[in-house]
Amino acid sequence: MTWRRCATVLLLLMPGLGLIVSLIGMVVYVAIAQSFGLYNLNGDSVFTVAHWAEMLDRKLYTRAVTYSIYIGVWSAILAVAFAYPLAIWLRKPFRGSIIIGAILKAPLLVQGLVAAFLFINVISYHGIFNQLMQAIGLWDEPRRLQNDRGAIGVLFLQTWKNMPFALLLLTGAVQAIPDDVLDAARDMGAGTFARFRKIIAPLSLSAMQAALVIIFIGAVADFSFQVIAGPTNRQSLAQLMVFVRQTSWHEAAVVGVTLMVIALAGSLLLAIAARLILKGPFSR
Amino acid sequence: MKTLLTSVTAFALSAGIAWADSPATDMSNMSWDDIVAQAQDEGQVTWYVWYFQDRFRPVVEAFEAEYGIDVIIPEGTGQGNSDKMLAEKGRETGDIDVLAWGLNDFDTIDVTALFQPLNMLPEDDGRVGELLGVDGKGHVLAYWGNQTGIAYDPAHVAQVDLPQTVEDIAAFWGEHPGKFGFNYEKGGSGPSFFQNIIRASTGIDLMDGEVSDERLAVAEAGFDVFTAQADDYVVTASNVDSITRLSDGELWMVPAWEDHLAGLQNSGEVRADIKFYIPEFGMYGGANGVAVPMNAPHPAAAAVFINWLTSADTQTLFNQTFGTAPMHAKADDSAALVSNAQRANQTPWGNQPFRGALEKAFIEQVILER
Structure with missing residues (x-):
């Protein structure tokens, strides 16, 4: 390839790749630099690892890391787990399948904050759910369900919000599997679960990986669900970043960089794990 | 070329306007x-x-x-x-x-x-x-x-029974578990509450902003009030969450801002019968x-x-x-939620950086351990 052709290719790539590299690159660079004491907004910039040491020493930080990973991993797994049966059910069109598909994707249109407030209204102390449970006689008095310590509320919201996205990706992949392949497997005695494990899941692996990774990245950085419906005895990384920014931009940058590293490493691990489980040594 | 000239002219004009608008x-x-x-x-x-x-x-x-x-x-x-x-x-x-x-x-x-x-x-x-x-x-x-204090539901707590000391607060938690809530983030009313409880129970001078291990150790003795009865109070998500749950009847007492509560009551978003007071152990005002x-x-x-x-x-x-406390000597303050006599319980905000260090320690040792 001549230098002229190289230059042409680079120029053609510039509008897309250049924008990504320059804009995202600048943000990442500033975040990393700030986490080491540079770009100080309130005083002198001095290179130091003190902000990392300070945050690594705080229980608030380590809890936020494990909590965000917990939310990210389980949100991705639950959303995909709920989406798969629906994608298989909707694989072949039937009367009403388009309407059902549209209804299932409705949560995509609801903004996260709105969903969180609606959820809180439903499960609040005197909310509809508590009233229902008392009306049917299962509970004698209202129960405090808001901001539960196990973050079940946040996982419910994440799954509810992300399942349609996983469904969107998986439906296309599952529909692309030829009937002949599934019929052949059935003829050879494969049951429902065996057909899913050995045919459908491996053939839709790319879509599953994409769903897992994208949902994980969004959920690990969750802010809106956490601050409204999450437990009050721990913080997500995004929440912690906003919280510590009140006193130190540098410590907030440490949290931000941590978030980016976890998103990147976690995505890779999830994608690799899914591949190993479905196509690797664990698939037999 | 025409487009280029138009762009340059527009840029020059906008720069000129910005220059004329400069604040010097x-x-x-x-x-x-x-x-x-x-x-x-x-x-x-x-x-x-x-x-x-x-x-x-x-x-x-x-x-x-x-x-x-x-x-x-x-x-x-x-x-x-x-x-x-x-x-x-x-x-x-x-x-x-x-x-x-x-x-x-x-x-x-x-x-x-x-x-x-x-x-x-x-x-x-x-x-x-x-x-x-x-x-x-x-x-x-x-x-x-503005003034922080405690908002309460008069349907459940009579004025004569209002907790005024640290011991009163602890007794209220014991007698009515799960009916007192406070926030530690997203609003200053909760931090005002727990910091003043710590000040009142340990005698630490929060106006002294100096951070030292000795001073933090003194303040941390006040954490016992919270750790001993961790299951008896609720940690809410924010100032607004506290007031909402009070108005809803779930909680009976929550720290709040006087002006915030009055504003929400005036707009009809919070029950008008909710009352507010500044306890005798003192809470921040400013x-x-x-x-x-x-x-x-x-x-x-x-x-x-x-x-x-x-x-x-x-x-x-x-x-x-x-319903704010007026910030002018000649203004009328008759519409405030608390009397001038109660304003004597007002305490000044603790000074930094000690206040921040205290909040940090409180979160680590009390909130995260719940």
């Missing part, structure tokens, strides 16, 4: 009438205030009608507005004409370097530029008195202030607006509309 005007030698005239030429003032934006907009219409100057109140958070002010301090002309911020927050930065002196305002001894140990140094004036950044685009209009905002008449109006 020294008003210290101007008469007040000249300042008002210049303010009317400027035509608008942008007030960055982080709360009640929708309620301030109708209130400032009186100013707009009196001076013919438009007041623009953008949406934004307190942190976002102050970050913006700091981020654009190097710009020749910024976007902020008047910045509202907690008076004790102004105390964390060099106000003389970032904000214009307010010596251009007409003489008025009634204005408040220094409050509870926080000095605006002639660059910041208080416009909004004020929000306003200042004009050095690079304010409309400095004269900003000065005229601050003059109006901190006047006795406007402070009386705020008291009647929002």
